[in-house]
Amino acid sequence: MMKHRIIATVAVLLAFCAGARSQNVIDLIVSEVMAESDSLSLVDDYGRRNGWIEIFNTSQGTVNLGGCYLTDDRDNLKKSLIQKGDLRTQLGPRQSIVFFASGDSSDGTFYTSFTIRPGSTIYLVSNDGRTIVDSIEVPQDLPAGMSVTKIAEDLKQMDFRTVPQPVKPTPYASAGAHSAESKAQKIAESDPHGWTLTVTSVSVVFCALAILWFLFWILFERPAKQKAKAKDKPAAQKKTAVKGGKEDEIAAAVALALDMDGNGETYAAIAMALHLQLTDCVHDTEPYFITIKRSSSSDWNDKTQNFRKYPTR
Amino acid sequence: MEQIISSLQQFWQFTGFANCQWQNIAMIVIGIAFITVAILKEWEPLLLVPIGFGMIIGNIPMFPGLNIGIYENGSVLNTLYQGVKMGWYPPLIFLGIGAMTDFSALISQPRLILIGAAAQMGIFGAYLLALACGFMPNEAGAIGIIGGADGPTAIFLSSKLAPDLMGAIAVSAYSYMALVPVIQRPIMLALTTKKERLIRMPAPRQVSQKEKIIFPIIGFLTTAFIVPSGLPLLGMLFFGNLLKESGVTRRLAEAARGPIVDIVTILIGLTVGASTQADKFLTGKSLLIFGLGLLSFVIATTCGVLFVKLFNLFIRDPKRKINPLIGNAGVSAVPDSARVSEVVGRESDPTNHLLMHAMGPNVAGVIGSAVAAGILLSFLG
Numbered sequence: 001m002m003k004h005r006i007i008a009t010v011a012v013l014l015a016f017c018a019g020a021r022s023q024n025v026i027d028l029i030v031s032e033v034m035a036e037s038d039s040l041s042l043v044d045d046y047g048r049r050n051g052w053i054e055i056f057n058t059s060q061g062t063v064n065l066g067g068c069y070l071t072d073d074r075d076n077l078k079k080s081l082i083q084k085g086d087l088r089t090q091l092g093p094r095q096s097i098v099f100f101a102s103g104d105s106s107d108g109t110f111y112t113s114f115t116i117r118p119g120s121t122i123y124l125v126s127n128d129g130r131t132i133v134d135s136i137e138v139p140q141d142l143p144a145g146m147s148v149t150k151i152a153e154d155l156k157q158m159d160f161r162t163v164p165q166p167v168k169p170t171p172y173a174s175a176g177a178h179s180a181e182s183k184a185q186k187i188a189e190s191d192p193h194g195w196t197l198t199v200t201s202v203s204v205v206f207c208a209l210a211i212l213w214f215l216f217w218i219l220f221e222r223p224a225k226q227k228a229k230a231k232d233k234p235a236a237q238k239k240t241a242v243k244g245g246k247e248d249e250i251a252a253a254v255a256l257a258l259d260m261d262g263n264g265e266t267y268a269a270i271a272m273a274l275h276l277q278l279t280d281c282v283h284d285t286e287p288y289f290i291t292i293k294r295s296s297s298s299d300w301n302d303k304t305q306n307f308r309k310y311p312t313r
Numbered sequence: 314m315e316q317i318i319s320s321l322q323q324f325w326q327f328t329g330f331a332n333c334q335w336q337n338i339a340m341i342v343i344g345i346a347f348i349t350v351a352i353l354k355e356w357e358p359l360l361l362v363p364i365g366f367g368m369i370i371g372n373i374p375m376f377p378g379l380n381i382g383i384y385e386n387g388s389v390l391n392t393l394y395q396g397v398k399m400g401w402y403p404p405l406i407f408l409g410i411g412a413m414t415d416f417s418a419l420i421s422q423p424r425l426i427l428i429g430a431a432a433q434m435g436i437f438g439a440y441l442l443a444l445a446c447g448f449m450p451n452e453a454g455a456i457g458i459i460g461g462a463d464g465p466t467a468i469f470l471s472s473k474l475a476p477d478l479m480g481a482i483a484v485s486a487y488s489y490m491a492l493v494p495v496i497q498r499p500i501m502l503a504l505t506t507k508k509e510r511l512i513r514m515p516a517p518r519q520v521s522q523k524e525k526i527i528f529p530i531i532g533f534l535t536t537a538f539i540v541p542s543g544l545p546l547l548g549m550l551f552f553g554n555l556l557k558e559s560g561v562t563r564r565l566a567e568a569a570r571g572p573i574v575d576i577v578t579i580l581i582g583l584t585v586g587a588s589t590q591a592d593k594f595l596t597g598k599s600l601l602i603f604g605l606g607l608l609s610f611v612i613a614t615t616c617g618v619l620f621v622k623l624f625n626l627f628i629r630d631p632k633r634k635i636n637p638l639i640g641n642a643g644v645s646a647v648p649d650s651a652r653v654s655e656v657v658g659r660e661s662d663p664t665n666h667l668l669m670h671a672m673g674p675n676v677a678g679v680i681g682s683a684v685a686a687g688i689l690l691s692f693l694g
Contacts, residue, residue: 184451184474184693194444194453198437201688208539208684209430209677215531216423220524228518 025068027059029160030124030136031096031150034169035116038145042171044100045108051101051116054171055124056150057091058158065089067127070099070112072120078129080105080113098171118142142166332374336591344368344586350491357491357649360464360582364487367586383587394584397479400472402581403465404549409574410465410679411529411553412566414647418672420524421517424624425635425670429677431620432643433685435460435613439605440689446601451475454689456602459486460609461682462493462644466546468585470686473694480588481599485606487585493649494656496607497614497641501657504618505637510661512636514670522560529554536684542694543687550683610644617643617674635670642671645678 030053034041037049044050053070057063066089071079082089082099086109091097098110105113116122119140124133138148146166152159191197325331347365351358370390371383383390396402419426440457448456455471455478467486471479489496533551537544556566588594618640625634638658642650654671 182451184449187450187693191450192444194441194450197450197692198441201685201692202434202437204539204688205433205681205685206427206430208536209426209681211535211539212532212680213423213426215535216420216426216528219527219531220420220520221423224518 024059025063025065025124025126025133027057027061027063028065028068028091028124029056029058029134029150030054030122031056031160032147032169032171033116033122033136033138033149034145034147034171035118035120035138035142036144041145041169042098042100044102044111046102048100048102052171053099053101053112053116053122054096055091055099056096056160057093058160060093062093063091065091065097068133069123069125069127069129070114071123071125072114072116074121074123077123077125077132083109096172136162139166145169327376329374332376334374334591336595337372337374339595340372340589340591341369344372347488347586357487359578360487361491363579363582364484364586367583368484368589369586370583371587371590382590383584384590384593390584390587393580394588396577396580397468397483397584397588398472398476400469400545402577403469404545405577406465406574406581407546407549407683408553408569409577410647411550411555412557412569413574414554414557414676414679415672416528416532416554416676417520417525418517418669419676420520420528422670422673425639425673426677426680427624428617428620428635428640428643428674429679429681430643432613432617432640432674432678433461433681434616435462435609435611435644436682436685436689438612438616439609442608443605446605449475451693452478454693455479455482456605457609458482458682458686458689459489459602459606460613460644461678461685462486462490462610462613462646462650463679463682464490465581466645466682466686468581469546470689473690477593478598478602480585480590480594481602482606483585484589484594485603487582488603489606489610490646490649493610493644493646494653496610497644497650497653498657500611500614501618501638501641501653504615504622507661509622509637510658511665512634513662513665514634514636514639514667515632517669517673522558525558526555526560529558532680536680540684540687540691542691543683546683546686547680550679613644614641617641636665636667639667639671639674642673642675643678643681645675645682647675647679648672650678651675 032054033051035051037051039049041049042052055065065082066084066086068082069078069080070082071077073079088109089097100107100111101114101116102111103113103115105111116138118138121135121137123135125131126133136148136150142148143166147169148162149167149170150160150162152161187197329337344365344367347361347368350356351361351365375382377385379385380388381390382388383394385391436457437460438457439460440453443453443456444450451474455467455475458467458470459482461467464483464487468479468483471482475482529551533547536547540547553566553569556562556569618637620643621635621637621640625637628634636654636658639651639654642654644650651668651671655666655668658665658667
């Protein structure tokens with residue numbers, strides 16, 4: 001028993017851990033990197049054009065980046081710390097943030113202590129300094145002003161893949177944002193009269209409730225019916241046997257009564273009795289009402305009954 | 314003296330009289346009408362009294378910027394309104410519904426569950442009509458859910474799909490729920506023959522406690538796996554029912570069906586009522602929503618009754634035939650629509666009690682409307 005409780009507790013804790021994981025730094029990805037800027041590239045707070053790293057939150061919860069690390073060196077995972085205590089490091093669901101690779105992290109929260117070299121790999125490291133959360137490889141031949149990016153065809157699936165060809169940079173834009181059209185807009189285009197959605201939805205509602213029907217029928221109704229049938233069978237057999245056994249006696253009693261007193265009332269009474277007997281209409285179940293007829297003379301709860309009795313001479 | 318007059322003139326600008334428009338008066342009159350109907354006719358008084366008074370509160374003309382209106386961030390009413398806007402209240406009401414609902418009628422005759430599915434046609438019928446009227450699919454879905462005859466579900470779905478229409482949808486849903494006896498009776502009588510109305514259904518078998526405990530678990534697993542988007546409503550409904558039936562959480566069940574549901578009903582009614590500010594509510598769209606809502610109830614009732622008639626064609630044993638008068642109970646509106654079945658049934662045969670039979674499709678309707686809401690949310694959300 002104790003063992004089962006421990007297993008259940010551990011299972012519940014694991015389930016909670018799994019739930020908590022979904023709002024952790026593990027949901028972050030390095031979604032886009034630009035190594036070398038050109039004259040049209042993003043300008044930082046100091047008016048410079050640097051390479052930059054975009055981090056994207058794939059979860060539906062807010063994730064705090066503070067305390068994590070960015071690095072381009074597999075052997076030095078703690079190369080550039082993302083400052084703790086800055087509220088701006090809280091990354092909302094499906095939001096992205098850009099870090100400028102200026103080479104000097106003292107420039108501010110969103111600056112790294114390294115610059116990005118073509119051919120390197122950029123790692124996002126968890127706040128334990130050991131776990132690599134995500135990485136992206138910067139191609140050796142990445143042209144200036146172009147970036148390497150990860151895109152999910154469907155933002156629902158969150159299955160991001162690195163685009164093999166360099167692309168035009170889209171900093172601060174959600175990866176896969178080209179599918180930004182709302183579901184309602186898509187449905188309006190694909191099913192303007194609503195018949196497809198209606199037929200599908202009605203089918204699903206019917207299926208869901210039909211499955212419930214089937215489950216309850218197989219789990220509850222069918223066994224109950226079988227049980228009732230099994231219960232009724234011996235009773236019916238017994239009844240038939242009793243009836244069959246008494247048939248001769250009844251016939252004899254009826255014949256005797258008719259011989260003794262042959263008026264109309266007797267015939268009617270016998271006919272009614274036979275009808276009730278043969279159609280099983282004779283009720284043999286008592287109503288089980290308990291009636292208490294109070295008697296005013298009863299003194300069972302009279303307080304004087306509890307008094308100490310004095311001995312009498 | 315002049316200063317006093319000037320102050321009084323300035324104060325006048327803050328009063329409701331100075332800011333009053335005919336739309337405010339119209340909404341206040343509607344609010345009073347709701348309260349009157351609730352008190353005199355006893356039509357859904359637990360909902361119509363808070364909604365009616367909320368309408369009056371929300372339509373008191375006032376000077377904007379005082380941070381007291383329901384649409385002004387940080388105001389008391391706005392804070393209470395978050396439960397509607399973010400969809401917290403409906404699942405809490407479902408928790409209470411689960412804790413007070415006895416699913417025995419459904420468990421004993423599981424075939425009646427399909428009537429609950431048929432009556433959901435009202436939702437999709439209204440969806441098609443709303444699309445034809447020019448609404449966007451998400452708005453049409455939110456309007457369609459009125460046909461589910463389930464106020465909390467209507468609020469939940471409209472808060473997700475079309476928050477701008479939520480006031481009109483919620484008021485429409487609750488109003489028609491109150492009018493269920495008026496709407497359903499003529500349809501039931503028109504669609505059934507005297508002979509059909511006299512059908513006597515076999516007495517439901519007695520359901521064991523074990524079955525009652527297993528029901529919410531299986532019911533939840535089945536529906537939630539098929540429509541996970543209905544999780545908040547289905548989860549709370551079945552959880553509440555498990556609290557009731559488990560027999561070991563009596564205090565929790567009592568809290569869920571008592572204080573919790575009462576508090577949330579007050580808050581939801583009042584804030585939904587207050588959200589019907591004249592400038593946002595009195596529009597052509599709202600009138601259209603009311604019309605579509607009425608049609609959705611008509612379609613739901615019609616489909617429920619006709620489905621039973623169709624179902625009867627496949628039942629060979631005359632003793633197992635279903636009285637079509639319980640078809641209307643497939644729209645959730647618990648327990649009003651089941652009560653309508655009983656009343657109309659007794660008009661034809663005073664000894665034929667249909668209430669227990671009608672409760673089966675009635676509670677199936679609650680599950681069905683939550684499933685339908687989940688489907689609409691996954692397609693359009």
